Structure formats: structure tokens, C-alpha cells
Amino acid sequence: MKAVHFGAGNIGRGFVGLLLHEGGYEVVFSDVVAPLVQALDAAESYTVHEVGDGGTDRVVDGFRAVDSAQSPEAVAEEVATAEVVTTAVGPMILKHIAPHVVAGLRRRAADAPPLQVMACENAIGATDTLAGHMREHAGADWEELSARAVFANTAVDRIVPGQPEGAGLDVTVEPFYEWAIERGPFGENPPHIPGAHFVDDLGPYIERKLFTVNTGHAAAAYLGYRAGAGTIAEALGDEAVGSGVAAALEETSALLVAKHGFAAEDMASYRETILGRFRNPALPDTVQRVGRQPLRKLSRHERLIGPASQAVEQGLGAEALLAVVDAALDFRDADDEQANQLEGLLADLPPRDFVEQVTGLEADHPLAGPVEELVARRRG
Numbered sequence: 001m002k003a004v005h006f007g008a009g010n011i012g013r014g015f016v017g018l019l020l021h022e023g024g025y026e027v028v029f030s031d032v033v034a035p036l037v038q039a040l041d042a043a044e045s046y047t048v049h050e051v052g053d054g055g056t057d058r059v060v061d062g063f064r065a066v067d068s069a070q071s072p073e074a075v076a077e078e079v080a081t082a083e084v085v086t087t088a089v090g091p092m093i094l095k096h097i098a099p100h101v102v103a104g105l106r107r108r109a110a111d112a113p114p115l116q117v118m119a120c121e122n123a124i125g126a127t128d129t130l131a132g133h134m135r136e137h138a139g140a141d142w143e144e145l146s147a148r149a150v151f152a153n154t155a156v157d158r159i160v161p162g163q164p165e166g167a168g169l170d171v172t173v174e175p176f177y178e179w180a181i182e183r184g185p186f187g188e189n190p191p192h193i194p195g196a197h198f199v200d201d202l203g204p205y206i207e208r209k210l211f212t213v214n215t216g217h218a219a220a221a222y223l224g225y226r227a228g229a230g231t232i233a234e235a236l237g238d239e240a241v242g243s244g245v246a247a248a249l250e251e252t253s254a255l256l257v258a259k260h261g262f263a264a265e266d267m268a269s270y271r272e273t274i275l276g277r278f279r280n281p282a283l284p285d286t287v288q289r290v291g292r293q294p295l296r297k298l299s300r301h302e303r304l305i306g307p308a309s310q311a312v313e314q315g316l317g318a319e320a321l322l323a324v325v326d327a328a329l330d331f332r333d334a335d336d337e338q339a340n341q342l343e344g345l346l347a348d349l350p351p352r353d354f355v356e357q358v359t360g361l362e363a364d365h366p367l368a369g370p371v372e373e374l375v376a377r378r379r380g
């Protein structure tokens with residue numbers, strides 16, 4: 001069995017590649033960073049170091065790597081003969097992956113089992129997004145090509161920080177993980193991934209993950225950045241940051257209970273587990289990594305505006321989430337293109353235009369006014 005995995009970065013090597021390997025797949029990593037591809041292709045193995053309580057070392061071997069920028073033909077050939085395709089490249093990169101998967105489907109044997117495609121990104125419906133890009137790319141051939149694949153959305157959860165210089169291919173991760181995958185698209189033949197769980201309706205799982213783990217993480221990063229913290233664990237050591245994060249998560253939990261019927265006590269223990277994960281002192285996770293790409297994180301259906309807008313629509317509170325949005329507006333990182341763009345947009349756009357362009361909130365949405373006030377305050 002073979003799996004082609006696009007994106008050999010932190011979660012690609014430290015989670016998706018690891019679990020596929022443990023499921024018995026030969027993993028073919030595909031990336032655009034030539035030195036990374038060369039290092040992977042030359043290596044016999046790498047180690048995933050789980051740090052913190054219960055952590056252990058896991059060795060991944062039997063993989064290969066191809067450079068999708070240099071050798072697109074070779075990537076198409078690998079996809080044509082694979083059982084599984086996964087991605088962990090970032091939601092905005094999926095449009096660049098689509099042509100490779102389409103090219104692979106064009107070459108796929110007519111009697112081959114359908115290619116099982118799963119995008120493992122922090123976004124709602126990421127696999128649907130990838131399939132949408134593939135459809136655009138395939139044009140009139142889409143009906144025929146799409147019959148050669150099945151598409152399942154997934155929710156992946158494992159904190160994989162940026163790796164220190166000199167770590168090579170090894171990856172330091174937390175011991176915890178969760179991988180929820182839509183069951184329906186696979187019929188009787190789900191992929192063999194021990195540790196993943198298959199669910200009939202992914203909607204509640206992905207929202208619970210994105211609006212708790214990632215909302216809480218973003219809250220710790222933005223409030224922590226403002227308080228001068230360098231890492232997420234340090235941020236949570238600051239009492240005011242800790243209570244800001246907890247308050248934001250109480251608001252998202254109230255929404256998730258109302259919307260999906262999760263039990264309030266289950267949400268309370270889910271929150272506690274997550275806050276414990278964030279506090280893991282062995283995990284060197286920076287506020288810059290977790291706060292990265294603030295324009296994406298401030299967009300309409302993402303971890304801040306997404307739950308806050310739905311909360312106010314339901315008559316629930318969103319004050320603590322708004323406080324995190326306020327802190328996100330102050331996030332700066334000279335190495336982060338979106339953080340620089342955010343600073344420019346705050347300076348250039350009238351508050352109402354900023355709200356429309358950055359958050360996507362409709363002018364008559366009840367959250368639009370409060371966010372506009374936060375922006376206006378910065379104009380003096």
C-alpha cells in the first residue's frame with residue numbers, strides 16, 4: 001500500500017506520515033523545498049519524539065520523497081499508483097496541490113480502486129476545498145476523473161511546534177493526537193490508519209476542534225504576545241492571559257453545546273485537557289507560530305470570527321472572543337507576511353472597510369459594529 005503525502009513539514013512528518021507508516025503504507029512525501037526533499041530521500045528513517053507525560057520515541061522508515069516543483073511528472077506517477085493521498089500544506093496552498101492530484105488521476109488505471117483523498121488542514125471542509133480546486137483544474141474531464149477518487153474531510157489534532165535548527169528530519173511533538181475522518185465516502189474500504197477514528201458526521205468534530213483547540217491556542221498566542229510571552233506555555237503562566245483564554249473557551253463551549261448538543265461537562269473536561277496540553281513545558285511552541293497568518297485567523301469562518309459571529313446570532317456572549325480579536329489586531333511579526341499586511345490594512349483602510357475586507361462580516365451583522373469599534377479605536 002502506498003500513500004502520497006503533500007507537505008513534509010511539522011505535522012506532515014510528525015503526525016500524518018507517522019500514522020500512515022504505522023498503518024502499513026509506504027509513504028512518499030512530496031514537498032517544494034529541495035533540501036528537505038533531498039534529505040528525506042537520502043534518509044533511512046527519522047524519529048518522532050513525543051515529549052511530555054506518556055511520550056515515547058517512534059521511528060518512521062520505508063519512505064521516499066519527490067520534489068513536486070522539480071519533478072511534477074514523477075509526482076503524478078506516484079499519485080496514479082497510490083491508495084491514499086493526504087495533504088498538510090496549509091489551506092491556502094491546496095490550489096497548488098490540485099494539479100498534481102488531477103495529473104495522477106489522469107494516469108490512473110481504469111480498474112484501480114478509487115484514490116482516497118484526505119486534506120489534513122486546520123480548516124472546515126479542507127478536502128472539499130481541494131476537490132473544488134481539482135474540479136476547476138480538470139475542466140470538462142472532471143466527471144470522469146472524479147469517479148477515480150473518493151474525498152473525505154478530516155480533523156487532525158496534535159501540537160507540532162516549529163523544530164529547532166539542527167534537528168534534521170526528527171520531529172518533536174506532544175504525545176496527544178486525534179484524527180477524525182468522515183466514514184461515508186469510503187463505503188466498505190476505509191483506509192487502514194490505526195489511531196484514526198471514522199465518524200458519520202464530521203461537522204461537530206471539526207468545529208469542536210477548531211473552536212476549542214485552535215481558538216484557545218490563538219487566544220494564548222495573541223493575548224500572550226501582548227503580554228510579552230515568547231511561548232504558549234509561558235503565555236498561560238500569566239494569570240490575565242490564562243483567564244482571557246479560559247473565558248474565550250467558555251464562550252465557544254456554550255456555542256458548541258447549543259449548536260451540536262455536546263454535554264456541558266464533556267466540554268469542560270475537553271477544555272481542561274487542552275489547557276493542560278498548552279501548558280506542556282517540554283513543548284517549545286512559540287506565540288509566533290501559533291499566531292501565524294493573522295489575516296487567515298481573522299477571516300469569516302475561522303477560529304475567532306467564526307464562533308463569535310455564531311454566538312451573537314444565538315444570543316450568546318462573545319466579549320472574551322472580541323478581546324482576543326482586539327489582541328490579534330496588535331500581533332506583529334516582521335517575518336510573517338500576513339502580520340505585515342494586517343498592520344498596513346489597519347493604517348490604510350477606514351474601519352468599516354477593514355471589517356468587511358479582513359473579517360468578511362456583513363455590514364448588518366451584529367458583530368460588525370463591535371469589531372469596527374476595535375479598529376476605530378486604533379485610528380485615535
Ligand SMILES: NC(=O)c1ccc[n+]([C@@H]2O[C@H](COP(=O)([O-])OP(=O)(O)OC[C@H]3O[C@@H](n4cnc5c(N)ncnc54)[C@H](O)[C@@H]3O)[C@@H](O)[C@H]2O)c1
Nearest residue numbers: 007008009010011031032088089090091096121122159160
Ligand atoms: N503544526 C501543528 O501543530 C498542526 C496541527 C494540526 C494541523 N496543522 C495544519 O497542518 C498544515 C501544515 O502545518 P505545519 O505546522 O506542518 O506547517 P509547516 O510549514 O511545518 O509544513 C508545511 C509544509 O508544506 C510544504 N509546502 C508548501 N507549499 C507546498 C506545495 N505547493 N507542495 C508541497 N508542499 C508544500 C512546506 O514546504 C512545508 O514543508 C496547516 O494547515 C496546519 O494548520 C498543523
Ligand SMILES: O=P(O)(O)OC[C@@H](O)[C@@H](O)[C@H](O)[C@H](O)CO
Nearest residue numbers: 122156157158159160214217290
Ligand atoms: O496551524 P494553524 O496556523 O492553523 O494554527 C496554529 C496552531 O493552533 C495549530 O497548528 C495547532 O498546533 C494544531 O491545530 C493542534 O492540533
